Amino acid sequence: MVAFVGRERQLAALNALLADIGPRGNDPSPGQCLLIRGRRRIGKSSLVEAFVDRAGVPAVFFTAAGASTDIELEAFSEAVRSSTLPERAVFDDAAPGNWSAALRQLAGVLPDDRPSVVVIDEVPYLVDRVDAFEGILQRSWDRELSRKPVLLVLIGSDLSMMEALGSYGRPFHQRGREMVLGPLNPAEVGEMLGLDPAEAFDAALVTGGLPLICAGWRPGTDLWQFLTTELANPVSPLLVSAERSLAAEFPDSAMGRTVLSAIGSGERTFTNIGRAAGGISHSTLTRATQVLVDKRIVAAELPISTAPSKERRYRVTDPYLRFWLTFVGPYLAEIERLRGDLTLQRVKAGWTTWRGRAVEPLIRESLARLLPDGDLPAAPAIGSYWTRSNSIEIDIVGADREPVAKRLLFLGSIKWLENSAFDDHDLLALQRHRTAVTDDPVPLVAVSRGGMSATGLSATYGPAELLQAWQ
Structure with a gap:
């Protein structure tokens, strides 16, 4: 079945x-x-x-x-x-x-x-x-x-x-x-839909691994064929599943929905979420975000480093819900007028940027399942690092604990583009960021969808290697 x-x-x-x-x-x-x-x-x-x-x-x-x-x-x-x-x-x-x-x-x-x-x-x-x-x-x-x-x-x-x-x-x-019971993982989604490793990760992001949504994806078709069909059908599972889940989660709380929509639109900091949610009070926003975190709909994360930080960021945990809140939910009226073609154009225009950030938690989880591997040790905590100004952002941080680590085990960068390899410029940026957070020669890792041209990394991973972690 x-x-x-x-x-x-x-x-x-x-x-x-x-x-x-x-x-x-x-x-x-x-x-x-x-x-x-x-x-x-x-x-x-x-x-x-x-x-x-x-x-x-x-x-x-x-x-x-x-x-x-x-x-x-x-x-x-x-x-x-x-x-x-x-x-x-x-x-x-x-x-x-x-x-x-x-x-x-x-x-x-x-x-x-x-x-x-x-x-x-x-x-x-x-x-x-x-x-x-x-x-x-x-x-x-x-x-x-x-x-x-x-x-x-x-x-x-x-x-x-x-x-x-x-x-x-x-x-x-x-x-x-x-x-x-979790969603179907990327390997299971790829097997179910007959997709190659890179496409399997794309499908996992859009469907969230929900079996009902995956069932509407004809095996062998690509992402854009799937979205063209689904966005033309106002009652497709891709469109209605999130609405039904949210109605059940928040039957009496409009504020929870409002704050979730702000996070789903891409806002990550407490201040910006409050502003996007209509300038609600600090106490109201605190209660709403705590409800979302308690329900496991939203993750509240701190950067992993050897120094404490208060720069908490929020993200929607379910990639399908994140996709829906960004590209589908705000435009349901458009889709119901049978103008899903406009929605599809909007997805295509924003896809690369959205996917680049949405795939990061899935890649970090893949690494957690894959390690240890070669010279790269298993890490009790795998997260990321950022500063308030975003002048330093490190996609992958492996450490002995979180959020305040005693020892950093490795640092890494993610470049998830179809036709652009991880090159020496990307490696140089990663090395500069390493210098900003530690004086130790911590191993460096690169994850790339489009291949590798840089040398001198402790480990490199592409879609096929990452998918093996789920098999």
Whole structure:
């Protein structure tokens, strides 16, 4: 299935959990619980649905919708009634009046002699809307559900809430294993779409590795053919996925959307973000940026060096959302008038500049996966360095810790242009910047899309080498 390219490891982990159901050591409880978290539209629900379909065991799949407690409870009962659980008819005869009763009744209809699967999707909605839901879930798991041979799968898109659900001091602490589902990585995107390494990185930036968006990319076509088709269709996943995710993330907070749009437009400093967001107050901007950081939508980063710095910068973590906020979101009205051709021209005009900065975090993550390599050591922290005036910017900084390092391990530069190699002028600029931050002969690294003509570097990488880090 197209949506599950690259998900073999996660499916194998789910199958292993199902196979492991049964009494373990001194714990007589046969049940297993798994908490899955990941950004919206990343394919969490589709992954679990595929697993359930292939597992061939009795199962119930319930998705919360953020409605009132009574409506959610009725929807849960209906999900059980339409499930493949053998005793599901019990829910026809007796409708539970609250969530404690519903989970107790569910435990009563689960098989005792064979494994089953219970999936509760969008758990954060229940935590937010149902009083003491975490405690209810914990008691039900401890007293009833875990004593059945069941795999309980809890799914959520609110990353901070799902992470907190299993954290120390919370009712469900240490009661479930955790799985973080990320997007398809560049190698998986390239394999899925039949692209060469450089094109695979371009596709990863535009689609964010979201399976639903990748599914609309015809294998073998290039970026501009894909964008021409998608921008001509006002309901394509490339256009609507971000809007739907943001509506779910910020149902009652226009300010969060406003600040995110300012960051997505390219503003990186606190002052400039506030100005682009309409001159909002310092305290309002502080709260809004903290919400975005807590939700993992935005990263707040400091330069890595041996000296402390307060020059914090912000960026959108999801490359697809970053692309959408820059090129698509502000021009939806234009696209809805079927003038996606104008939007496409705007993308082409700004593509090289936008891509040059957007690809940097992906390259740094590639290096973190690839190292150690030859004479280049593994680095506990890989980031970048800048000054307030931007007179010195170093794309890659490897260090023993962040943001204040005891020792810099290597410095590097990224030149991500099709037809321009990393040359001696680029090397000279990197050497000057090294002198400005350290007196040590720290190894120098170059990453280039268009090849290398400079010599004397400790390591060099192109798209093919970087893609190997993900394979």
